[in-house]
Amino acid sequence: MSPAHPPVRLQPLTRARVADLGEVGARWQAGLPATLDDLAARWDLAWGRPVPGGSASYVVRARTRAGAERVVKVVLPDPTLADEARVLAAADGHGYVLLHDRAPEHSALLLESLGDPLDRLPADPEHKLRVALGVLAEAWQLPAGAATGEADPAPRLRAGVVERDRRLGQPTNPRVLRTALDCADEVAGWAGPRVVAHGDPHPANVLRVREPRPGAPGGWVLVDPDGVLADPAYDVGVLLRDWCSHLRGPDARRRLRHWCDLAAEATGADADRVWAWAFLERVSTGLYVSDFGATGVGRPFLDSARALL
Structure with a gap:
């Protein structure tokens, strides 16, 4: 051809x-x-x-x-x-x-070839969260031998937050920065059960299959895996770092807490660890994308982190 x-x-x-x-x-x-x-x-x-x-x-x-x-x-x-x-x-x-x-x-x-990603679905975040959690539960069935390595992402994320904030001229609100570092310390050193974590299961990485098939719960699958052995609450926290536009007002903290509780109930992960991972990932992602020039993408992550305080 x-x-x-x-x-x-x-x-x-x-x-x-x-x-x-x-x-x-x-x-x-x-x-x-x-x-x-x-x-x-x-x-x-x-x-x-x-x-x-x-x-x-x-x-x-x-x-x-x-x-x-x-x-x-x-x-x-x-x-x-x-x-x-x-x-x-x-x-x-x-x-x-x-x-x-x-x-x-x-x-x-x-x-x-897949269809549209979950982030384009005309539905509220809670529905999208349930869809993504169902796909994660399927993806977590992989045996440990399929992993690309073992990881405690907390020390790496902590170091990255400190270094990128410094390199960018310290744009992070001091309370946001301190909370992110406290969250990193809180979730570090996980000794409980681990899964082959996707590592970045945000809604744009959950896509609809074109034809129903086994292994695609609800008609959805994940793309772009990291595949490291990690705390399952880490994967859920990454998922919950998104939806910045829904976490702006005075009810931002209550709303994210509700999502963390839903995710914990669905997956068995600890809700407080999910919250900590979600906050750390939110700040880390905002600084990460800002560091390679995409400040317009990074700013909402940092702004929503401040609203959560």
Whole structure:
């Protein structure tokens, strides 16, 4: 089939991360057209439209010679990114997008074509939370051997919050910063049961399957896993760091507490640990995306963290 592909246009967050990688990122971006040509020949694909969203890859739709829809993902050359192919291969579609093939030399994956993400569903956050928790419960069934490693994310997140706040000129409200560091200390050193955690199960990483199938509870699956062995409350906390626009007013703290209680009831995780992880992740994410230039994306995370106090 024709290897011709549409012009490569990176998503805004991906462009920011490419710039942050410097020369390595620039070489990756310059080589993308040739990489796509190689992948089209390898998998006998005709290219479709790029997929919106994402922050660490170029994702584009494609079609096989037999007419099957696929998605190709070419991952940034960033050593901090997890080997998601390991997790997807072990999951075999249970809780996760199906992996059809991979091209390790290009850090590229040939994936099942999915529908819209959960964050576009016209529903309230509580409904979306229940959907995402159901998918997480399926994804957590992976055996420990499928993990990409073991992790206590708390010390890394704590150090990142301190360093990025300093590097950015200390934009974080002092009470917000102190609370985030206290939360990191509170959740560090978890010695209880662990799961193969997704690591970033925000609503944009929960997508609808095109056809009902086993392993997709309610018709939804996860994409972009980190796949480390971790405290299950960590995954739930990451999920609850979002919905910043719903956490602005005087009832912000009560609302997030309610969501934490719902999540704890659904998963068996401790509600106080979920709250602490959610607050730490909210501050960490706001500073992280601001640090590579996306301050407009990062600011609502920090503002909502202040509202929670």
